[in-house]
Amino acid sequence: MKVIFYTGKGGVGKSTMAAATAVQLSKNHRVLITSLDPAHNLGDIFGVTLKDKQTKFASNLFLSEVDLQKRSREYLEREVDVLTRTYSYLHALNLTNYFNVLKYSPGIEEYALLTCIEETIRKGNDFDYLIFDTPPTGLTLRFMALPRVTITWIERLMQIRRQILDKRYTIQKVRGAPKEGENNPEIKLKYDEKDDDVLNRLKALDENYQSLNRLLQGEDCSVVLVFNPDLLALRESERLIEGLRDLGLPLRLLIDNKVTKDNEDTAGQVEKMLVRYFGKDIPVRRVELAVNIACQLGRCLYEIPEDLVSAL
Amino acid sequence: MGEEEKKKSFLKTFKEVLDGFSEGRRESVIALTCKEVQELENIFSLLLLGAFVGFPAPPTFLAVELLPYMEREMRVLHYRAETSGDMLAELCGTLGID
Numbered sequence: 358m359k360v361i362f363y364t365g366k367g368g369v370g371k372s373t374m375a376a377a378t379a380v381q382l383s384k385n386h387r388v389l390i391t392s393l394d395p396a397h398n399l400g401d402i403f404g405v406t407l408k409d410k411q412t413k414f415a416s417n418l419f420l421s422e423v424d425l426q427k428r429s430r431e432y433l434e435r436e437v438d439v440l441t442r443t444y445s446y447l448h449a450l451n452l453t454n455y456f457n458v459l460k461y462s463p464g465i466e467e468y469a470l471l472t473c474i475e476e477t478i479r480k481g482n483d484f485d486y487l488i489f490d491t492p493p494t495g496l497t498l499r500f501m502a503l504p505r506v507t508i509t510w511i512e513r514l515m516q517i518r519r520q521i522l523d524k525r526y527t528i529q530k531v532r533g534a535p536k537e538g539e540n541n542p543e544i545k546l547k548y549d550e551k552d553d554d555v556l557n558r559l560k561a562l563d564e565n566y567q568s569l570n571r572l573l574q575g576e577d578c579s580v581v582l583v584f585n586p587d588l589l590a591l592r593e594s595e596r597l598i599e600g601l602r603d604l605g606l607p608l609r610l611l612i613d614n615k616v617t618k619d620n621e622d623t624a625g626q627v628e629k630m631l632v633r634y635f636g637k638d639i640p641v642r643r644v645e646l647a648v649n650i651a652c653q654l655g656r657c658l659y660e661i662p663e664d665l666v667s668a669l
Numbered sequence: 670m671g672e673e674e675k676k677k678s679f680l681k682t683f684k685e686v687l688d689g690f691s692e693g694r695r696e697s698v699i700a701l702t703c704k705e706v707q708e709l710e711n712i713f714s715l716l717l718l719g720a721f722v723g724f725p726a727p728p729t730f731l732a733v734e735l736l737p738y739m740e741r742e743m744r745v746l747h748y749r750a751e752t753s754g755d756m757l758a759e760l761c762g763t764l765g766i767d
Binding site: 506 | 695696698699702703705706709710712713716717727728729730731733734735736737738739741742
């Protein structure tokens, strides 16, 4: 199973390129294309209405658009459930209202996105290719950095937690076993790593993120950068290349979209600059702008004559 | 009360006194470690929930994820917040300075 992310500045044609690639790939492989962009237009490209579940478009091609708000809500609901089960005395209180506020707290949306990617990858074993159409640069870099940032935090927290357990162990040893009838929670503190719920949860999270990180940086993952022949797209693409390099994510293809006869020279320059900026050899594909597509009613948006798959 | 019983009762009391003495010694030995644990737990919860008081915080979801298991840490945090008005006195108390 291969995973491909389509990234780039807003409006350069990420979704269209991702859709075109998916269609080309689906001739020989089973493909699932997932849109993570909150402003979905995957459905518009294929001319269907998509909900937050997989829809079969052709025998080998499946589509889905992620409802981020729904995902964040579901995630928080799950947490509230664990909370109310753990803190038994809170049963009477209506915590859901409090957690409605958390929905707007920074980070939850990126987390929902990441969980969604993870889930799609985990359940996507019967597909040959998983294609993700990502939101514009800023958000994409943020959620792609999330596994690494999180791992750093988890490691620090685990270190402190182990110190706490270590000290608790010392205390327990000096104090000796609790006497009969003693019910002070202070005396019965958990000191074994296996018994500590916080550490166990941290370990589980760590394991989860490490495997996601391995997958994102591995051989089977590719990032495709889509850009247009103009200065703004060039600058943002440079930032994206740098961001991806920092995160250790494998950029494998550049697509220069919306090239016409008039901007061919600019396209050439932009491509050259980006390849130079990337520093290594990387394939570049040029896609011509279909100027009068609106008049050609028979032609679909996702049918692009240029070959987009051979470099993947 | 017979002689034998008196002896038993005396020995029992004597043992209790010794036990109490030993427990007292042990408690005084670990008092500082106990404080340290509390302090570490406080730091742990502050790191995790620091966003609420303006510290640089880890990704919010990490806090949400661990919140269900943090009952004790939250209590310590609360206790520390309440007593932090007189840190010096507490420090003196812990270190046994009169």
